[in-house]
Amino acid sequence: MDFHLTREQEMVRKMYREFAETEVKPLAEELDEEERFPMETVEKMAKLGMMGIYFPKKYGGAGGDVLSYAMCVEELAKVCGTTAVIVSAHTSLCCAPIFEHGTEEQKMKYLPDLLSGKKLGAFGLTEPNAGTDASGQQTTAVLDESGENYILNGSKCFITNGNVAETFVVMAMTDSSKGNHGISAFIVEKSFPGFSVGKHEKKMGIRGSSTCDLIFEDCVVPKENLLGKEGQGFKIAMQTLDGGRIGIAAQALGLGEGAINEAVKYTQERVQFGKRLSQFQNTQFQLADMHTRMQAAQYLVYAAACKKQNHEPYSVDAAMAKLFAAEAASDVTRRAVQLFGGYGYTREYPVERMMRDAKITEIYEGTSEVQRMVISRALGVK
């Protein structure tokens, strides 16, 4: 196995780091405190090609690779979980399914604006009664009398980038008698009649990110905006989430690593009992364990990203990466707060924010329990 990054990957990571330190870190506390979406950062990332990293230049992408995308989310998450998920949801959940399942016309119509970051993307699968059980879709899509448009009715919830996105990949039931095989995927524009964005969720973490309901009231979607074929929606959604898990695993990875960076710095400054905290063996062992966990997570995340890049099956790899990285991030950020003591519990230091941000990585885009289902099924355990 080759554990070395290419020279381009080394270079792109250096750029992400500089960008994150200079442009993202200074805003992180304010975004969290004020629950503010960082549109100015999205515009800066767009200029640098960070909203379409691994897509071909032909469609307006940056011509990079999947690992370079994962590293982008990782580096952003080291300093701001909110900014990281904006890139991840946009890339993995909207750009990727259009690129992977769209017709040439759909790709040429939607990808240039999405990949250049001119427009943000989002993904609508989850519904109030269809979370982990995504097959329970109640949003319906019916061809109208003219046969030219689908009419969508229903609602989606917890949609990341919901009130800032202009392009959505949305799942809806076209034939409820067929169960999973009756679900279809659609490309929906914000401007389509009958589409609206509902309430914005107030969250525990990633508070600057947009999380909203989407509402479809006789929403008119042109027939040509069907993504894939009728009945392929569930498959498209599951494949999309496989890719999304690499992004969220990278976000978890960055959050854990960011917390370690903060803890290393703090424990070398804070003095108790006449010694720096870093001189206590408990601190050293804690940090050693934390670092080892995140390093293991990094190998899993990078391996999944490389497999996707090489068009190898990566569904189980992505599930393991997300499961491990998310649980490691929750553990490591919690331990970082403990190392900071009382100060760690205050909003004066970023580790409590990282701990709150990390929790969601165990839940969204497939809970840890769903990842265990995916992994155990691959073992043939039923």
Place this chain on the structure above:
Amino acid sequence: MKIIVCVKQVPDTSGKVAVNPDGTLNRASMATITNPDDLNAVEAALVLKEQTGAEVVVVSMGPPPAEGMLREIIARGVDRAVLVSGREFGGSDTYATSQILAAAINKIGLEDEDIVFCGRQAIDGDTAQVGPQIAEKLNIPQVSYAAEITKEGKTLTVKRMLEDGYMTIKVNTPCLITCIKELNAPRYMSVGGIFECYEKPYEVLDYEALKDDPLIDPTTIGLKGSPTNIFKSFTPPQKGAGMMLEGADKDTCEKLAGMLAAKHLI
């Protein structure tokens, strides 16, 4: 139209500074960066490229690993890079370096509408000599300390930032401008630029390539051609924390006078 930007790879002094027993900088053990002022020069060139469609060529003198730095500069949007590299050039001081870089610029070709940009000075030597000396060797006008640049036709209007004010100068191409950090904020490398940078033209000019230029002579390049002798280099003692007195009233002035008198300065 072509813009040639001279850049230098320097030790990263924000990290650990390593010094050899003889007091010289231990460059090999230090991380390297692109000299900060040179990135302002690159940015100035890229802004003009966006306005005029000019080709931007970056040139540096240094050992072969400087390629990494040059590729990173290409990733910011520069069209091609030239590395001037050869044992014969080693040990050059500012005089010899400017001689060699001027020869390299001649080789690249400096035409009527072309501009050379340099950073004001490098953070390792802090001399601010190479840019102006290159202009002299090339026999072209120079404007140093540029804090603002506008171009109309063949004329550049440059606002120079001096210690006690600004000076605005108009200069015709071809010319050389040295840039300061107040000029602009250097852009980041872009993802697209990074994934293309190793496909862009990259050329190495060695002694053989430059030896026919009248500026290149064994007595004017390398250690032998360098009139500068370094007797000792050292880290200057750190200044103590200063003290600020606020206000322009009589009490403050008397307090200041008292403090200076106590130190026998007045």
